[in-house]
Amino acid sequence: MRQRLRDPMTGLLFVLPMLVLFLVFRFVPILGAGGMSLTDLNLGGEWNFVGVGNYARLLDDPKFWDSLRITLVYVAIYVPLTVLVALGTALLLNAVVFLRGLFRGMLFLPYVTSFVLAGVIWRWIYEFDGMINGLLGKLDLGPVGFLEEASLVLPALAVVSVWKGFGYSMLILLAGLKAIPASYLEAATVDGAGPWQRFRRITLPLLKPALFFVVVIETINAFQTFDTIYVMTGGGPARASYTLIYGLYDQGFKFSNLGYAATIGVVLFALVFVVSLIQRRLLDRGNA
């Protein structure tokens, strides 16, 4: 009897600290985001209930549609790029034996640093008197305004995020590659399959779960990109890198429209949610 009573209590006691943290600092803010998006709360603390007013205002705001388009373009540049780089380097690492550990370390190195650091270094690399233009100058080329031209700024930012973050996806894919039995590939070779055919028919299908995971994770990461934009462009030039998150930050902490900023947060959540559902659906169908 005593034993039976003791167990449930201790279980609850052991979860309690984390449970309190979760209730107060995860669940309350999540519910709060929904509630706040229905108000016109400002930094002064004054608020009125405005119903779906913020959402209507958002849909009416050309700047919102602009930032949504910019965010989607960024996702469309970043995700394929980072997945390709991660897959390519994972395949290379898997094929190469000599100094493999050293290479893996060098490729993964940027991952342990911050996006702010990446932004600070790359800002200078991209600048007019920075490294790339310095090298281009020696070849009598350039200068190129990577962060000054609207058409270049999103790819330039994507490159920084890929450089900083692809190591994680690379390791996930490398683990996926290692799980493919070598005998499959050897058998295919004997059957006369070339490297491309082996990749298409064996490696790629078997790597699909890992690839799916990586695509979803990287898409969610791309929607959340903030640090590099804050450090490198401030949303410019001429709002060309003004993503949803950047708008959320500005509305909340620059213009003090907390209710409106919370609405952008809800939209961001909905977007991330819908995109992961679509990806799941597409990849499931591909599997069948």
Place this chain on the structure above:
Amino acid sequence: MTLTATRPAAAAVRPPVKARRRSFRWPLWVLLALVSVITVSPFAVMFVVALSPPGSPTLPAQWPESLSLDTIVNLLSSSGFVGWTVNTVIYALVSVVIILLTASMAGYAFAKKRFPGRDTMMWAFLATLMVPFQATLIPMFVLISELGGVDTFWGLIVPTLANSQAVFLMRQFILDLPDELFEAAKVDGASEWRVYWQIVIPLTKPILATLGVFVFLWHWNDFLWPLVMSQSDEMRTLTVGLASMRTEGSPLAVLMASAALSVLPCLLVFAVLQRYLVNSIAMTGLK
């Protein structure tokens, strides 16, 4: 599949297959080396600029004539930079200790205990992973400012402690520990707290170490939350300070020296624990 049927044949012709593979691998090696140089060279450039004597011509136009520690020494004697570093150390280390403690306790309960609402709670924890942190940034900020926590250490630290990945990692690891261990301890009359300290903690050391390193790196590199929490210069962390130096237009050498110093702990952790970090990501998908 027909592929497995041909396995013996594959074994028989193994030597030629291997020989052919090796012959076309050196271009791959060169390609890999090139990509590795690209990932590492920004750090190298950062260190060169950080070590360039103040005011002298330097990269990208020309290689500095000499290297000096002047900028770095100046920085280490400036109270601003030192303060940011202290804040970051406090932010990262306090978070590591509390997360390891609370997550291992919760992980133990979820893995080995039965109590009402356990599975619901677990799913609720897991579901929060789907909500991006930025989506809750504004309510979180309002909550902390209502509680008077803006520009304080607790306001900075406490909201980051509800870490579901940590809980689930601990749970998975503790699930694999044999139940007999806990039953034997109970038969011997050990209190629950004692079981936790003398069985759970020692046996989960490897995963605690892994998690500790990752939580340290996440907090050391965190930006958005410290940015909105630090209203005064005194509360800035290194990332926030670095970003403010960039936007306020500090001289390049000073900026790069700060960047270099701020990343040193990460590089150190990485250099010492490389193999271990890499393996744990591959195994657990730790983000």
